[in-house]
Amino acid sequence: MNRLICIIGNKGGTGKTSMTHMLCHGLGLLGKRSIAVLTDIYREPLFRDDRGYTPLDGRTPEKLEKIIAKLESMPEWYGVIDGTANSPEMDRHLYEISGLVLLPFRDSHEDIRTVRHDLDTFPEAFGVPSQWPTNPWQQMAAEHTLDELMQDYRPRLLDPVYTVSASKLLLHSQIPAELPTVLNNVCRGLARQVLARLEPPEQE
Ligand SMILES: Nc1ncnc2c1ncn2[C@@H]1O[C@H](COP(=O)(O)OP(=O)(O)O)[C@@H](O)[C@H]1O
Ligand SMILES: [Mg+2]
Numbered sequence: 001m002n003r004l005i006c007i008i009g010n011k012g013g014t015g016k017t018s019m020t021h022m023l024c025h026g027l028g029l030l031g032k033r034s035i036a037v038l039t040d041i042y043r044e045p046l047f048r049d050d051r052g053y054t055p056l057d058g059r060t061p062e063k064l065e066k067i068i069a070k071l072e073s074m075p076e077w078y079g080v081i082d083g084t085a086n087s088p089e090m091d092r093h094l095y096e097i098s099g100l101v102l103l104p105f106r107d108s109h110e111d112i113r114t115v116r117h118d119l120d121t122f123p124e125a126f127g128v129p130s131q132w133p134t135n136p137w138q139q140m141a142a143e144h145t146l147d148e149l150m151q152d153y154r155p156r157l158l159d160p161v162y163t164v165s166a167s168k169l170l171l172h173s174q175i176p177a178e179l180p181t182v183l184n185n186v187c188r189g190l191a192r193q194v195l196a197r198l199e200p201p202e203q204e
Contacts, residue, residue, distance in 0.1 A: 001196055003098030008083035008091040011114040015104040015130035017043065017163060019190070020082035021028065021170035022183075026191030027078055027185075028052025029184055034078040050151075050177050051170075068097065084090035090200060093187075094120045100198055102158070104130035104191055107142040112149045119153055125154060126197065144161075158193050161187055 005023070007016045016146070017040070024036040029052065037058040038045055045057040058064035071079045081094055095101050103113035103125050113125050128144070133139050149156065166183040168173055 001068070001097065003077065003097045004068070004079045004081070005102065005194060005198075006081040006083060006094040006098040007102045007104060008089060009103045009105070009115065009118050010086060010091070010093055011028050011105075011111060012085035014085075014106060014111055014115075015080050015161070016085075017171065018138065018167050019102065019128065019130060021053075021102050022077075022161065022167055022187045023080050023190050023194060024053035024055075024186030025051070025179075025184075026189070027195075029188050030191050030195070032078055032195075033076055034069070034080055034192070035044035035071065037064065037081045039064060039082060039087075040084040044110070044173075046173055049174050051175060058162075058183070059125075070183045081135070091118075095125065100154060100194060102128050102194075104128045104161070105132065106131050107138075107145055109145075109157075112145070116153065119156060126156050126158050128158045129160035131163045134162050151161055158197075159189070161190055167169075 007020050009016065020036050024034045027034045034053045036053055036055045040060050041059050046055040048054050056067050058067050071077060083091060083094060101122055101124065103115050103118045105111040105127055119125060119127055133142055164183050164186050166180045169179060
C-alpha cells in the first residue's frame with residue numbers, strides 16, 4: 001500500500017519511534033491525516049489527546065493486521081509503522097507491504113554498519129541520518145563519516161533529521177498544545193521529503 005510507511009532496522013536506539021511520531025506530527029502540520037502504529041512490545045501505547053495524528057497499538061500480529069486492513073479502506077490517511085529492533089522477519093513483512101521504507105541511523109560506526117546491511121537486505125529502502133548534529137563542526141565530521149562509509153549509498157539517503165531535544169515531547173503520554181517551532185520545522189521537513197518519495201496517491 002503506497003500510503004503505508006514503515007520505519008525499521010535491526011538496531012535499537014536509532015530513532016525509529018521518535019521518527020515515527022515526528023513524521024506523523026509533520027504530516028499533521030501539512031494537513032495530512034495519519035496513524036502512528038506501535039509494534040514494540042516493550043513500549044506503552046500512546047493516545048491521541050492534542051496530537052495532530054492518531055497513535056494506535058499494533059503490538060500483536062492480529063492488531064497490526066486489523067489496522068492495516070482498516071487503513072486500506074481509508075484513502076485519505078497515511079500509516080506510519082514504528083518497527084522493533086532485532087525483528088528481521090517482521091521487518092521483511094513490513095518491507096513487502098509498505099510503499100516506503102525508512103531506515104534511521106545515527107552518526108556512529110555501529111549504526112552505519114547495521115544500516116549498510118539493512119540497505120542491502122532491502123534494496124528499495126532509504127536510509128535516514130537520524131539525531132544528526134546541529135553544531136557545524138560535528139556536522140562536518142558526520143558528513144565526512146558519510147563520505148567515507150556511505151558513499152555508495154548516497155542516492156538512497158534522505159536529508160538528515162536533526163537532533164531536537166523537544167522531540168521527546170511527542171513521546172510523552174500528554175503533549176503540550178503548542179510545540180517548539182524548531183521541532184515543528186524538522187517534522188515538516190521530514191514529512192515533505194516522505195511525501196515527495198511516495199508514489200502518487202491511488203485513484204480511489
Ligand atoms: N531527532 C532526535 N533528536 C533528539 N533526540 C532523539 C531524536 N531521535 C531520537 N532521539 C532520542 O534517542 C533515543 C532513542 O530513540 P528512539 O526513537 O526510542 O529509538 P528506537 O525506537 O529506534 O529504539 C531516545 O532517547 C530519543 O529521545
Ligand atoms: Mg522504538
